[in-house]
Amino acid sequence: MEAFQFLLQGFGLALSPVNVLFGFIGAVLGTMVGVLPGLGPAATISLLLPLTYTIGSPLTAIIMLAGIYYGAMYGGSTTSILLNIPGEAASVVTCIDGYQMAKNGRAGAALGIAAIGSFIAGTAGVIGLTFLAYPLSNFALKFGPPEYFALTLLGLLLATFLSSGPVIKGLLMVVTGLWLGCVGIDPVSGKFRFAYGILQLQDGLDFVTLAMGLFGVAEIFVNLEIKLTAELVTTRVGRIWPTLADWAESRWAVARGSVIGFFVGLLPGGGALVGSLLSYAVEKKVAREPHRFGRGAIEGVAGPESANNGAASASFIPLLTLGIPGNPSIAMIFAALLIQGVQPGPFLVVEHPDVFWGVIASMYIGNIILLVLNLPLVGLWAQLLKVPYSILAPIVVLVCAIGVFSVKNDPAEILIMLIFGLIGYILRKLQFDTGPMLLAFILGPMIERSLRQSLILSGGSFSIFAQRPISAMLLAVVAGVILLQTVVATRRREKKA
């Protein structure tokens, strides 16, 4: 009941003309980004981070960025279905059956059920967020330095284990991110670390520059290797409203995808991609005729598309309540909140209730905006696919460059962005996932601070982590996750042998 009252207050803020406008801008940008291959929500949010300085209001800025994030989940299905190219990572599964449906002349039904499933799952996820966020924030008020250390450690480990590739590579990326977080001034002693007398490094590496390099510029470099071409199935999609038969086939897939996406989205590292992969696997498993999958099964579109939007909504829960971003896109929103002087975490609901409830309320409105944008305007989005990548790529690079320049009004940031762009490109070619590195960079200072404070509190004894029940429980989960991962990896190696 209390949550409902706060939510109504949030609606009062979210429905102001400025916030509705910026929510709409975010939704449109997010859909465009989702539609256009080669530019993901993480890179787009990083492009717009410097611009949040000019917006002024933290609530308005976050409403726009959040709109981009879940808007991209809606838009990503368009290229997957029409082009067989995922518009963004979480839509990769939709390619399998969505493109087949389009080839069978059912592009409209695929796009329609993707949009409706996304709306249902996204709204269900926001309802979950509404009722879970407040009690979880209250619970997190009991957290001290040992609990925060254990929680961030668990978050980083989960993000590593759920990322692509061998775990040892993910762990190396995490340690690299933690090390990059050390560059600059030590907050306690004031000593410079890894700065080498360079002014730009003495200030510490800027998150925006790192993100734009690793995600924006590196992505461009990867895409430059090949000329991006694809055969557009059709730009005339016909009837987009699913028939009763389509709905009968896909309604349970939407329901299951919503639940799967929500719970996976709660986990750091879980996110939309894992949610959609898991949903597809479940739909194939429970289907009466699994042989239809891969040939245009509507459940193969409905489930994953619902899951990725459910996960997108749920991933705001650890951010807003615990201050732990679970994936790179949410990490960008975390950075945006810090830029605005708002610290995400359990005190957010107390110190900035307008931001907390305003963002949640805006997500209800955003889901409606996105359904309206994606159903009737899907033909228009399909036209966007005709913009050549040769024009898009240099403009994206310029936006990145000016974006990082504007952070400190220093051209040196462009050079740092290029260096990290090359590093990101090399790491991708060596099959390292840079997502855990970025998460670790963001969480590194928090981990260091909470570990040092814990050791000071305990007089240098690590037993403090075991003596406090919440941190002991979290570390037990860490141990369990490591054990499970070891068992899985050993069994996989035995199967190979």
Add this chain to the structure above:
Amino acid sequence: MGRRDGIVALFFLLLGGYVLQAGWALDVGTLQKPGPGFQPFSLGLLFIILAVGYLVLALRDRSTTGSPWPLKLWTRPLMASAGILFYWSCLPWFGFPATTFIFLLYWMWILERESWRRIVLVSVSATAGLYVVFTLVLRIRLPMGTLF
């Protein structure tokens, strides 16, 4: 995993050694009062442990993997990097409009081999559009260089 991973593992081993040494030099402190070098020293140790594990896994895998990117695939990203380097070095001197226009000309002509009509049209309109968006809409102060 294979020989390439072995080389990468060695790189991380060396990096770990450097970070460990740097952390020590910064003053690790004590467990009761950790110093500025505590975190780097710990991370250096972690780097070394993980790198050794990665090296062992790479040595166990006898498969030989080819280069992750043959020279022809390097070319366009390197050319793009050269363009960005030009942008970084010339932005304070030539200013935003001229540097952006030249950058777009370079990218669309050298990298993308577009037609002249498209090159000029996109370069002019994109430069103007970005100028309007950044300076007039978002009110970001951009360098105008010595030519303007």
